[in-house]
Each structure stands twice: as structure tokens, then as C-alpha cells.
Amino acid sequence: MVTNLSVKAKIKWAEIVACRSKPKKIELLREFLSLCPKHKGTEKLRLNVKRRIVNLELEIKKAKSRRKGGGGGPKFFYEKEGAAQVTIIGPTNVGRSSFLRALTNAKPEVALRPYTTIRPVPGTLSYEDVQFQLIEVPALMMGAAEGKARGLQILSLIRNSDGLIIMVDLSNKPVEQYKMVAEELEKSNILIEKPQGQVGVVRQGGSAGIRITGGGRLINCTVKDLKLLLLSYGIKTALVKISGKVSLDDVEHSLFQSNIYKSTMIVANKNDFLWAKDEFEKLLKAVEYGFKVLPVSCKNLKGLEKVAESIFQMLQIIRIYTKEPRHKEPSPRPVVAKTGTTINDITKRLHSTLSKKFKYARVWGSSAKYPGEKVGARHVLIDKDLIEIHT
Ligand SMILES: Nc1nc2c(ncn2[C@@H]2O[C@H](COP(=O)(O)OP(=O)(O)OP(=O)(O)O)[C@@H](O)[C@H]2O)c(=O)[nH]1
Numbered sequence: 001m002v003t004n005l006s007v008k009a010k011i012k013w014a015e016i017v018a019c020r021s022k023p024k025k026i027e028l029l030r031e032f033l034s035l036c037p038k039h040k041g042t043e044k045l046r047l048n049v050k051r052r053i054v055n056l057e058l059e060i061k062k063a064k065s066r067r068k069g070g071g072g073g074p075k076f077f078y079e080k081e082g083a084a085q086v087t088i089i090g091p092t093n094v095g096r097s098s099f100l101r102a103l104t105n106a107k108p109e110v111a112l113r114p115y116t117t118i119r120p121v122p123g124t125l126s127y128e129d130v131q132f133q134l135i136e137v138p139a140l141m142m143g144a145a146e147g148k149a150r151g152l153q154i155l156s157l158i159r160n161s162d163g164l165i166i167m168v169d170l171s172n173k174p175v176e177q178y179k180m181v182a183e184e185l186e187k188s189n190i191l192i193e194k195p196q197g198q199v200g201v202v203r204q205g206g207s208a209g210i211r212i213t214g215g216g217r218l219i220n221c222t223v224k225d226l227k228l229l230l231l232s233y234g235i236k237t238a239l240v241k242i243s244g245k246v247s248l249d250d251v252e253h254s255l256f257q258s259n260i261y262k263s264t265m266i267v268a269n270k271n272d273f274l275w276a277k278d279e280f281e282k283l284l285k286a287v288e289y290g291f292k293v294l295p296v297s298c299k300n301l302k303g304l305e306k307v308a309e310s311i312f313q314m315l316q317i318i319r320i321y322t323k324e325p326r327h328k329e330p331s332p333r334p335v336v337a338k339t340g341t342t343i344n345d346i347t348k349r350l351h352s353t354l355s356k357k358f359k360y361a362r363v364w365g366s367s368a369k370y371p372g373e374k375v376g377a378r379h380v381l382i383d384k385d386l387i388e389i390h391t
């Protein structure tokens with residue numbers, strides 16, 4: 001098991017989940033910490049709980065300051081805009097502000113002194129007909145996951161984004177820089193390696209028991225093990241959604257809503273330095289999970305032309321154009337969706353009643369056998385498809 005928590009601690013967790021008052025929740029989280037043994041298996045869970053306490057305290061502080069009419073400190077949350085929100089993260093001085101300036105309309109200060117950027121800075125980057133919101137977050141340092149240098153706020157922002165650009169500096173030990181960032185993300189339960197599966201446990205009332213949906217598969221455990229685990233946390237009725245391959249540990253993690261996966265790429269800046277090529281080779285060997293590693297120079301503006309397309313590929317998204325049956329012209333802005341999206345997913349997003357009235361669709365583009373093919377709701381779409389919904 002991931003945590004080996006005592007029965008008392010598990011019951012405390014059930015209380016925390018049910019609690020709606022923020023100050024009371026903080027109190028319960030503190031009690032949970034005192035019941036949570038200190039060992040390697042619970043290290044990340046303890047950090048996760050501490051992060052929650054800090055976030056709740058911040059929320060309370062902000063609400064108080066709003067009531068008093070104050071500003072509440074630097075803004076650390078940005079509403080998502082465009083097709084995706086991508087955070088630019090890394091140690092100080094790697095050139096994140098230079099990168100944001102070169103690619104977007106944003107004008108963050110660029111300086112040799114470390115920790116120049118002290119609050120998140122958003123900018124917009126266009127790729128063909130979609131736009132990404134890039135956010136430079138203040139630099140991460142070793143210990144960020146424990147709260148150093150506003151680390152918890154920075155990591156919360158990263159957690160909330162759709163994808164990450166880890167930026168390193170080819171003139172200054174990029175392998176060490178990458179490893180430091182990867183470690184802080186790992187400690188914060190932000191996964192950069194794509195998990196084999198995903199699981200979500202939705203607690204429900206009534207007496208329907210534990211129901212499993214989603215078509216995924218449990219590995220190294222049985223449905224009975226899963227039910228026993230949930231029962232040990234006081235969960236008797238729940239909908240467990242499983243996709244891909246999921247272990248019992250994954251199910252337990254999901255109860256703490258701790259692990260979250262973020263698609264990631266690496267930008268290796270300052271490629272203009274003499275020794276950059278050697279460092280780039282070392283970096284390629286050190287990075288895991290088949291990430292795209294893009295060498296750039298913000299000084300010479302080299303390699304930057306590939307960034308937008310790389311972000312698009314990293315996010316595994318597709319663009320779907322729609323048109324009305326009797327119209328010739330498609331809508332100018334596509335619907336942006338995840339790879340593997342079906343016609344049904346799109347109709348649900350376009351209008352709440354459209355999927356109920358749906359009869360068939362016509363498709364033009366890569367997923368169609370011939371232009372205007374008539375397809376059903378389960379048809380899987382491909383980037384740049386044009387669809388026409390018939391009700
Ligand atoms: N040689 C070289 N210098 C660069 C490059 N990109 C940025 N710099 C310099 O690196 C220093 C730091 O750049 P910033 O863009 O402020 O770095 P940052 O990551 O935003 O740093 P903080 O916000 O302070 O953590 C500045 O002196 C930049 O001029 C590059 O491609 N090549």
C-alpha cells in the first residue's frame with residue numbers, strides 16, 4: 001500500500017472530505033497530520049496535506065482582505081484563456097522572461113539578477129487558428145515543494161495548468177537544473193510521465209454499493225481488494241471510473257486527489273553558448289519519458305519558430321471545425337478537443353440538447369473515408385476535420 005494509514009487516520013480523512021467549512025477543514029487536516037506516521041511511504045501525502053493547509057489559509061486570508069477592500073497580495077491565479085494554459089517553469093535566470101517576451105505580447109522584466117520575476121506573467125501565443133496562454137511563473141528552487149520561495153503557490157498554479165514547459169539553461173548545468181525541477185514536481189505529486197491509466201472515485205449517497213465504470217482494468221488486485229480499500233476509508237457507495245491500467249495504489253492516491261498528470265516538454269535555452277552543444281547532448285541522455293527537447297536561443301531568436309507547433313503536439317489536442325447543414329462556410333474558430341474525441345463528445349460541448357437530438361453527422365477530412373461521409377455519434381475525429389451535425 002502507498003500509505004499504510006491507521007484506521008483512525010483513514011476515518012479522519014473521510015471527515016475531511018465531508019467537511020465544508022474551511023477553518024474546520026484546516027483543523028481536521030492538522031489532526032490528520034498528527035495521525036499520519038512519518039516514513040518514506042507517507043512523505044508525499046504529508047506534503048500534499050501541508051499544501052492543502054497553506055492553500056486554505058491563503059483562501060481565507062484573501063477572502064478577508066477582499067471584504068476589507070484590499071488587494072490580497074500578488075495574483076497567483078489566472079483564468080484559462082484560449083486552447084490551453086501552459087506554464088513556463090524552471091530555476092532562476094534560465095531565460096523564461098526572455099522567452100515570453102520573444103514569443104508573446106507580454107513584457108516581463110529581463111535581468112541578470114536572479115529571481116526577477118516575482119509574480120506570474122501571462123502572454124498569448126498563436127498557432128495557426130488556435131491560441132495558447134503561456135504563463136511565466138516565478139522561479140522554482142530546491143525545496144519549493146516544501147514551500148520555499150512561494151513554492152506552494154507556484155506549484156498550485158502549475159497543477160492547475162494544462163501543460164508544462166520546463167526551461168533549462170545550456171550554459172549552466174542543464175541536467176542538474178532539469179533534475180531539480182523534476183524532483184520538486186514529483187514531491188508535489190505532479191506527474192510528468194504519462195500514467196498507464198486513470199481513476200476517479202465519486203462518493204455517492206444511497207445503497208448502490210461500489211460500481212465500476214469506464215472500461216479500464218485493475219492490475220495486481222481484484223474488485224474485492226478495491227472494495228475493501230474503499231471500505232477502510234468509510235466509503236460504501238461510490239462510482240469508480242477506471243480507464244487504462246490502474247493499481248490499488250492508484251485508487252488510494254485518487255482518494256487524496258494527489259497525483260495529477262501534466263503533458264510536458266523541455267526548452268533548452270542559451271544555445272548560443274560555446275559549450276551548449278555538449279550540454280545539450282548530456283541533457284538528451286538525462287531526460288526521461290521521451291520528452292521533446294527543443295534547443296533555442298532567446299538572445300539570437302533561434303529555434304523559437306518551432307515552439308508553438310511543439311506545444312500543440314505536446315498537448316495532444318485536435319481542432320474540429322463545424323458548419324451548419326445548409327451553409328458552405330465552416331465556423332472560423334475550431335472546437336479544440338483531446339485526441340480520441342468522438343462526434344458525441346463534440347455535440348455535448350456545442351449544446352446541452354444537441355446530443356439528444358442527434359441523428360447523424362457528415363465528415364470531411366482525415367477521419368472520413370470520402371468527403372462528406374455519413375457517420376454516427378461514436379465516430380472518432382482527427383485534427384482539422386470538418387463536421388456537420390444533423391438532428
Ligand atoms: N546568452 C544568452 N543569454 C540569455 C538568453 N536568454 C536570456 N538570457 C539572459 O539571461 C538572463 C536572465 O534572463 P531572464 O529572461 O530574466 O530569465 P528568467 O528565467 O526569467 O529569470 P528570473 O525571472 O529572474 O528567475 C538575462 O541577462 C538575459 O539577457 C540566451 O538565449 N542567450
Ligand SMILES: [Mg+2]
Nearest residue numbers: 096097116117
Ligand atoms: Mg523572469
